[in-house]
Amino acid sequence: MDQGIRPELDQGIRPEVEEISADVAATAAAEAGTGAPGDFEVALESLNQWQLAWRRFKRHRLALIGASYLIFIIAVAILGPLVWPYDATNIPNAKHSGGDPPTLNPLSNLFGTDDGGRSVLQFVIVGSRISVAVGLFTMIISTFLGVLVGAVAGFFGGKIDGILMRFVDLILAIPFLFVVLVAARFFGGGDPVVVIVIFGLLFWPGLARLVRALFLSLREAEFVQAARAVGVSDIRITFRHILPNALGPIVVSATLIMAGAIVTEAFVSFLNFGIRATDISWGNALSHAQGALALGNWWWAFFPGMALALTVIAVNFIGDGLRDALDPRSKE
Amino acid sequence: MTTAATVRDVGAADPTPSDLLLDIRDLRTYFHVMDGTVKAVDGVSFSVKRGQTLGVVGESGCGKSVTALTVMRLLDIPPAEIASGQVMFKGRDLLKLPDPEMRKVRGNEIAMVFQEPMTSLNPVYTVGDQISEAVILHKGISKKAGVEKSIESLRLVGINNPERRIKQYPHELSGGMRQRVMIAMALSCDPDLIIADEPTTALDVTIQAQILELLRKVQDETGAALMLITHDLGVVAETVQDVVVMYAGRVVERGTVEEVLLAPKHPYTMGLLDSIPSKGKRGQRLNVIKGTVANPFNLPPGCNFMPRCPFAFEPCQVHDPRIEEADPPDVACWLYTRAPGISLPPRKRPTVAPLEATQS
Numbered sequence A: 001m002d003q004g005i006r007p008e009l010d011q012g013i014r015p016e017v018e019e020i021s022a023d024v025a026a027t028a029a030a031e032a033g034t035g036a037p038g039d040f041e042v043a044l045e046s047l048n049q050w051q052l053a054w055r056r057f058k059r060h061r062l063a064l065i066g067a068s069y070l071i072f073i074i075a076v077a078i079l080g081p082l083v084w085p086y087d088a089t090n091i092p093n094a095k096h097s098g099g100d101p102p103t104l105n106p107l108s109n110l111f112g113t114d115d116g117g118r119s120v121l122q123f124v125i126v127g128s129r130i131s132v133a134v135g136l137f138t139m140i141i142s143t144f145l146g147v148l149v150g151a152v153a154g155f156f157g158g159k160i161d162g163i164l165m166r167f168v169d170l171i172l173a174i175p176f177l178f179v180v181l182v183a184a185r186f187f188g189g190g191d192p193v194v195v196i197v198i199f200g201l202l203f204w205p206g207l208a209r210l211v212r213a214l215f216l217s218l219r220e221a222e223f224v225q226a227a228r229a230v231g232v233s234d235i236r237i238t239f240r241h242i243l244p245n246a247l248g249p250i251v252v253s254a255t256l257i258m259a260g261a262i263v264t265e266a267f268v269s270f271l272n273f274g275i276r277a278t279d280i281s282w283g284n285a286l287s288h289a290q291g292a293l294a295l296g297n298w299w300w301a302f303f304p305g306m307a308l309a310l311t312v313i314a315v316n317f318i319g320d321g322l323r324d325a326l327d328p329r330s331k332e
Numbered sequence B: 001m002t003t004a005a006t007v008r009d010v011g012a013a014d015p016t017p018s019d020l021l022l023d024i025r026d027l028r029t030y031f032h033v034m035d036g037t038v039k040a041v042d043g044v045s046f047s048v049k050r051g052q053t054l055g056v057v058g059e060s061g062c063g064k065s066v067t068a069l070t071v072m073r074l075l076d077i078p079p080a081e082i083a084s085g086q087v088m089f090k091g092r093d094l095l096k097l098p099d100p101e102m103r104k105v106r107g108n109e110i111a112m113v114f115q116e117p118m119t120s121l122n123p124v125y126t127v128g129d130q131i132s133e134a135v136i137l138h139k140g141i142s143k144k145a146g147v148e149k150s151i152e153s154l155r156l157v158g159i160n161n162p163e164r165r166i167k168q169y170p171h172e173l174s175g176g177m178r179q180r181v182m183i184a185m186a187l188s189c190d191p192d193l194i195i196a197d198e199p200t201t202a203l204d205v206t207i208q209a210q211i212l213e214l215l216r217k218v219q220d221e222t223g224a225a226l227m228l229i230t231h232d233l234g235v236v237a238e239t240v241q242d243v244v245v246m247y248a249g250r251v252v253e254r255g256t257v258e259e260v261l262l263a264p265k266h267p268y269t270m271g272l273l274d275s276i277p278s279k280g281k282r283g284q285r286l287n288v289i290k291g292t293v294a295n296p297f298n299l300p301p302g303c304n305f306m307p308r309c310p311f312a313f314e315p316c317q318v319h320d321p322r323i324e325e326a327d328p329p330d331v332a333c334w335l336y337t338r339a340p341g342i343s344l345p346p347r348k349r350p351t352v353a354p355l356e357a358t359q360s
Helices: A022-031 A037-043 A049-058 A061-083 A120-156 A158-173 A176-186 A192-202 A205-218 A222-229 A234-270 A282-295 A299-326 B064-072 B099-105 B127-139 B143-156 B175-187 B205-222 B233-239 B257-262 B267-274 B314-318
Strands: B020-033 B036-049 B053-057 B080-089 B110-113 B193-197 B225-230 B242-247 B250-256
Touching: A049 A061, A049 A299, A061 A120, A061 A299, A120 A158, A120 A192, A120 A205, A120 A234, A120 A282, A120 A299, A158 A205, A176 A192, A176 A234, A192 A234, A205 A234, A222 A234, A222 B110, A234 A282, A234 A299, A282 A299, B020 B064, B020 B225, B036 B053, B036 B064, B036 B225, B036 B250, B053 B064, B053 B233, B064 B080, B064 B110, B064 B193, B064 B225, B110 B175, B127 B143, B127 B175, B143 B175, B175 B205, B193 B205, B205 B225, B205 B233, B225 B233, B233 B257, B242 B257, B242 B267, B250 B257, B250 B267
Parallel strands: B053 B225, B053 B242, B110 B193, B193 B225
Antiparallel strands: B020 B036, B020 B080, B242 B250
């Protein structure tokens, strides 16, 4: 029997199973611990594509570090403010009017204090909540919209495709800052929920284009034709047969949206068009730290800036790892 | 235009209409593309009886697959257009069925097996998921019953240990195994007709024989009719009872497998048979049919095969021979068609030694 064991991921734009060379299959089999080809019948375990992807992801060290860091930040965002109730008016440790440099005692001054005597560590912990929330929820909204629009356009094609894609062009043509500015003026500017909704409504067009392209190619795939020949309806084909095959690139793209949203939040908040000054986000903390360099109080900007940069880098590493893990052509 | 002659079934004496499972009448499928219109199927008529095995043969691009896809209504319209014709299936015209009704026919009453087993299964679902999807969809049974049915279908197509196989993913199966799974999928709803579009083309020779044997076996057991599309005359000789030969979107010859393979009438069929390598022709140059399939944008005025035909004479350049006008209607060629004003030059009557033996 020439039945090979191929724990390769044949998922993506085109199933490429037949291209997987024998030696790759053998290597993969060995790595999977299934031993010699002779006894695979005994050890054969059916790994689905997600299990295979997870195994490849685990081998990507930077992605694992990134994922650990992101999980840590999310935990801080959720639990931190509960452990350390935020009170903007509380000025517990004011020693100097210009702010204290970082010190181990008290621990709350680990990252120093600002000119009001407030702990920068507190800014970082409390600010993580809004920054991470903006990243995550923007990703969720944008991915949902992008997949929906892209899937409909790519699967049905023709006029529907034309109309949806012109709409995408339109959204891409609107200057981003202008929309944020106008929205800040009209929708009770600075509310984190408003910021998330605006970002969510602006970040999806790129993903929609990607999904459309994936669907255009996948709808011609033989297994889609086969599903049609079995009498499966269009809707079911779109979401049950095509979408799972397009998930790899979508997931990767979603992580990039998250990184982009976190940076953009900081950027518009720094310009005072984003999160209102009474809420704390990393962007606001940076904005607040504008005078830091003149005073030599580097810690005002350094710690929130590092938190932000590390989070964005971590998310990008995760995206990288996912790209490798989910790529059907990855021959690792 | 289509008369009783078209309804007449291949190789049958007097089929009653109820015998006819699928009756394609004067089907025309055109593709409107940038450079013009391709008449991929141009007036095709043939029928399949209950339980019959019919082979549809022809070169690449002759319209075999498009005919099948038109029957299943799987073509994208546009660019395709079904310009005319009827596809009567169990008394209903499939071309006139509304979409939801057609979906109930697909997979349930007519099943299809595709050419590429490697890519015809969805890589993200297990074999069991894919087989049971059709059954659950059409028979409205529970997921558990669907799994039972998948196991039963897999056993029918000769897959060992089906209880474990249903949990495997397509990438864990070889090409031959996948084609078996495709056939199991096709059988799962007990269809009346299975259309197999070049089911063995992508497989190696030993597996080809197994798959053909399997198709024959399951057909015996289930009583389904089989429409086998192939360009391989060896496959035809082994598997089917009746043959339809297509060329450039037309049926050019039809009959039982013995009639067509042993005493071919149409020069194209003769050419096809003549170009098969065989023991008797060892050491000689292999005969080929001159030229290539007619350019679909620029078909010759008369008979489509005329430019490549060694027997072409005057009427071939002017009129298009129609298989319905022949008597008996089993070959579309002026050599066999008695029509007023056409007198055949006797010396040109083709003589081809019948094939010594059909392929293995």
